[in-house]
Amino acid sequence: MANPIAALAGNWAEPITFFLMLACFGLLAILGRWPIGLALVLAAWLGAIVNGAYLPLRHLVEGAFSYLDPILVIATAMIFMRVLADGGALGALGMAVKRRCGGKPLLLLPLLMLIIMFPGMITGSSTASVLTTGAMAASIFAGLGLSRERTAAIIAMGGVLGMVAPPVNIPAMIIGGGIDLPYSGFDAPLALASFPLAIVLVYVLAWPALRKSRQDTPMKREPDGDRTTASKNANPSVLRSLLAPAVAALMMLAPRIAPGRMPDLGLPLIFVVAGIVGIMALPGFSVITSMLRAMEESLPVLGILFGVGAFIQIMTLTGARGWLVSLMTGAPAWAIFAAAAVSIPLFGAVSAFGSASVLGVPFLLALLGRNEIVTTAALSLLTALGDLMLPAALAATLAAQVAGADDRMRVLRLCIVPALITIGFAVLMLIFAPNLGRWLVP
Numbered sequence: 001m002a003n004p005i006a007a008l009a010g011n012w013a014e015p016i017t018f019f020l021m022l023a024c025f026g027l028l029a030i031l032g033r034w035p036i037g038l039a040l041v042l043a044a045w046l047g048a049i050v051n052g053a054y055l056p057l058r059h060l061v062e063g064a065f066s067y068l069d070p071i072l073v074i075a076t077a078m079i080f081m082r083v084l085a086d087g088g089a090l091g092a093l094g095m096a097v098k099r100r101c102g103g104k105p106l107l108l109l110p111l112l113m114l115i116i117m118f119p120g121m122i123t124g125s126s127t128a129s130v131l132t133t134g135a136m137a138a139s140i141f142a143g144l145g146l147s148r149e150r151t152a153a154i155i156a157m158g159g160v161l162g163m164v165a166p167p168v169n170i171p172a173m174i175i176g177g178g179i180d181l182p183y184s185g186f187d188a189p190l191a192l193a194s195f196p197l198a199i200v201l202v203y204v205l206a207w208p209a210l211r212k213s214r215q216d217t218p219m220k221r222e223p224d225g226d227r228t229t230a231s232k233n234a235n236p237s238v239l240r241s242l243l244a245p246a247v248a249a250l251m252m253l254a255p256r257i258a259p260g261r262m263p264d265l266g267l268p269l270i271f272v273v274a275g276i277v278g279i280m281a282l283p284g285f286s287v288i289t290s291m292l293r294a295m296e297e298s299l300p301v302l303g304i305l306f307g308v309g310a311f312i313q314i315m316t317l318t319g320a321r322g323w324l325v326s327l328m329t330g331a332p333a334w335a336i337f338a339a340a341a342v343s344i345p346l347f348g349a350v351s352a353f354g355s356a357s358v359l360g361v362p363f364l365l366a367l368l369g370r371n372e373i374v375t376t377a378a379l380s381l382l383t384a385l386g387d388l389m390l391p392a393a394l395a396a397t398l399a400a401q402v403a404g405a406d407d408r409m410r411v412l413r414l415c416i417v418p419a420l421i422t423i424g425f426a427v428l429m430l431i432f433a434p435n436l437g438r439w440l441v442p
Contacts, residue, residue, distance in 0.1 A: 063313025087282025120162020348386010
C-alpha cells in the first residue's frame with residue numbers, strides 16, 4: 001500500500017498525520033458543530049486516507065467497538081439513574097437531607113455535594129449529575145441564600161468530581177484500556193482524587209456567601225420536590241428510595257467481601273438488576289418513557305466513545321500514536337507533569353473522553369513504572385476538567401440552566417479557583433504516585 005504522506009514528508013509523516021487529524025476534528029466539532037463522535041470518526045478517516053488507506057473499514061469498526069465495556073456500563077447506568085429520578089427516589093433523598101440538616105449548613109454542604117456527585121459516580125458522566133441531583137439541589141442551595149451563579153458553580157464542580165469518583169470512571173477505563181490495564185483496584189485512588197476535593201471545594205464556593213447571609217438563620221422555604229422528570233404522584237419513603245442503590249452497592253461489594261464465593265456480575269448486569277429492583281420499589285412512573293429518555297441522554301456519550309475508539313485505532317495504524325508516545329517518553333518528568341496539567345484539560349474542551357484517549361494514554365505510557373493505577377486516577381481527574389473548558393463548557397453551561405443563572409461566564413469565573421486547586425491536587429498525585437500506590441493499591 002502506497003503511503004503518500006510518507007513519500008512527501010519522510011520522517012515528519014507521523015506528526016503531520018496527527019496534527020491533520022486534530023485539525024480536522026477541531027474544524028468539524030468546534031466550527032462545524034458536528035456531533036463529537038462523528039467528527040472523531042471523520043478525522044480518523046482523514047488520517048488513514050493521507051497514509052494511503054482509503055477505505056479502512058475494518059480498522060474503523062474494530063476501533064469503534066474497542067470501548068464496548070464502558071458503552072454497556074453507561075447505557076445501563078443511565079437507565080438505572082433515570083429510574084431513580086423518575087420514580088422520585090432522588091427527590092425524596094434530597095428532601096430527607098434537607099429536613100435533617102437544613103439548620104446545619106456546615107453539615108448540609110458536604111452531604112449535598114455527595115448527592116450531586118452520585119449520578120456521575122454511577123454513570124461516569126457529569127451531565128447525569130447536573131441534570132438529576134444537581135437540579136434537585138439547586139432549590140436547597142437557594143434556600144441557604146446562595147446566588148444562582150454560585151449554586152451553578154457548585155453543581156458544575158460536583159458533576160466534574162462525580163465522573164471521577166468510584167465506582168465508574170469512564171476516562172480511567174479509556175486511559176487504562178490503552179495499555180490493557182484492567183479496571184480493578186481503582187476505588188481507593190479515585191476516592192482520594194474526588195471526595196476530599198469535593199468537601200474542600202463546596203466550602204470554598206459556598207462558605208463566603210453563607211457567612212454574608214448569616215448561616216445561623218433558618219433556611220428559606222422552598223417548594224419541595226426536585227426539578228427532574230419525577231412523577232407528580234411518586235412520593236416514596238426514604239427506605240424505598242434507598243433500596244435500589246443499596247442492592248447495587250451490595251452486588252458491587254460482595255465479590256470484595258467474600259472473594260471466590262460471591263461472583264462478580266459486572267457493572268452492566270448490576271445496574272440492570274438494580275434497575276429492576278427500582279422499578280418494583282418505585283411505582284408511579286412510565287418505565288418505557290424513562291428508558292427511552294435514558295437512551296436519548298446517553299447516545300451523545302456513546303457516540304463519543306465509538307469515535308474515540310476509531311480515532312485511536314487509526315492513530316496506531318498510521319504510527320501517529322507511537323510518535324506521540326516516543327516524544328513524551330523522551331521528556332523529563334517535570335515537563336510531563338506540566339504538559340499534562342495544561343494540555344489534558346484544554347483538549348477536554350472538545351471532549352473529555354477524547355482527551356482521555358488522545359492525550360491520557362500517551363501520558364500514562366510516558367509515566368510507566370510510577371504506579372499505573374494512581375497515575376491513571378490522577379490523569380482522569382485532569383481529563384474531567386475538560387467539561388469546564390470553553391467553548392462547550394458542558395458542565396457549567398448545563399449547571400447554569402438548571403440553577404436559573406443567566407450568565408454562564410460568571411459561573412465559569414467562579415469555577416476558576418476550584419479548577420486550579422483540582423489541577424494542583426492532580427499534579428501532586430502524579431508526583432507522589434509511587435508512594436500513594438503503596439498505601440492505596442492492594
